Amino acid sequence: MRAALAHLNLAVVYYLDTVGSTNDYARQLAESGAADGTLVVADEQTRGRGRLDRRWLTPAGSALAFSLVLRPSPAEIERVGLFAPLCGVAVCAALRLEFGLAAEVKWPNDVLLERRKTCGVLVEAHWLGATLQSVIAGIGVNVARASVPPPGALLFPATCVEEQVGRPVARESLLAAVLAAFGSWRSRLGSPAFLETWESWLAFKGEMVNVESAAGILSGRVLGVTPDGSLRLQTAFGSEQAVSVGDVRLRPAD
Numbered sequence: 001m002r003a004a005l006a007h008l009n010l011a012v013v014y015y016l017d018t019v020g021s022t023n024d025y026a027r028q029l030a031e032s033g034a035a036d037g038t039l040v041v042a043d044e045q046t047r048g049r050g051r052l053d054r055r056w057l058t059p060a061g062s063a064l065a066f067s068l069v070l071r072p073s074p075a076e077i078e079r080v081g082l083f084a085p086l087c088g089v090a091v092c093a094a095l096r097l098e099f100g101l102a103a104e105v106k107w108p109n110d111v112l113l114e115r116r117k118t119c120g121v122l123v124e125a126h127w128l129g130a131t132l133q134s135v136i137a138g139i140g141v142n143v144a145r146a147s148v149p150p151p152g153a154l155l156f157p158a159t160c161v162e163e164q165v166g167r168p169v170a171r172e173s174l175l176a177a178v179l180a181a182f183g184s185w186r187s188r189l190g191s192p193a194f195l196e197t198w199e200s201w202l203a204f205k206g207e208m209v210n211v212e213s214a215a216g217i218l219s220g221r222v223l224g225v226t227p228d229g230s231l232r233l234q235t236a237f238g239s240e241q242a243v244s245v246g247d248v249r250l251r252p253a254d
């Protein structure tokens with residue numbers, strides 16, 4: 001692990017055999033002043049957290065589970081909503097480059113292989129009043145079959161990297177590739193190249209989807225993304241509607 005990460009510009013790396021949640025651990029480090037680029041990576045999580053208070057399983061020896069402490073610059077604070085898609089784009093880039101897989105981003109940030117979820121992202125921003133203290137970017141990738149939850153426990157079908165490549169995958173190399181892509185795309189966060197790449201890897205583009213939120217279900221055809229990270233949909237009435245980043249669930253329409 002140390003060797004695989006040596007060439008990356010990381011502040012400090014915490015490698016843990018087991019932890020409750022790498023996001024929680026990283027947050028504590030951030031509160032104690034940890035620098036931008038501090039990485040927490042764990043072999044096993046016992047209380048891994050997903051979006052919307054869901055659980056995220058990370059059995060030992062089977063997955064990638066890590067969190068980065070970020071201290072966004074003023075320019076990045078303007079685009080803080082793009083950190084979650086940045087994580088998805090970085091994982092997609094790594095899976096494409098390392099394994100030639102046609103990885104896609106299910107808006108806003110899940111990564112799909114063959115339309116099944118392979119990676120989840122939990123980005124948490126911590127504010128003190130109006131001042132952004134830190135952003136914790138947490139990424140979980142299903143690598144081996146043991147990391148894929150049983151179908152009954154899933155809201156969306158899931159797979160893992162090894163099932164798609166058909167051979168064992170070294171987690172440390174995948175981690176290094178994701179972190180390299182993260183650094184590279186972070187320096188272009190919100191740029192036309194970033195938005196074009198995210199859009200070109202967007203799952204269900206041109207297809208009908210349902211977007212579920214507290215406000216109800218909106219159906220439409222996926223057109224792309226807006227510069228602020230919203231999803232562009234063409235509704236049944238032909239008009240274009242932007243769905244902003246929030247508590248939404250997107251699934252292909254039946």
Ligand code: BTN
Pocket residue numbers: 020021022023024045047048049050051052054056064065066067110119120121122138139140141
């Ligand atoms: C989701 O799809 O709901 C998001 C899952 C995010 C899981 C990762 S694993 C590393 C980090 N630590 C956590 O507790 N959660 C994130």
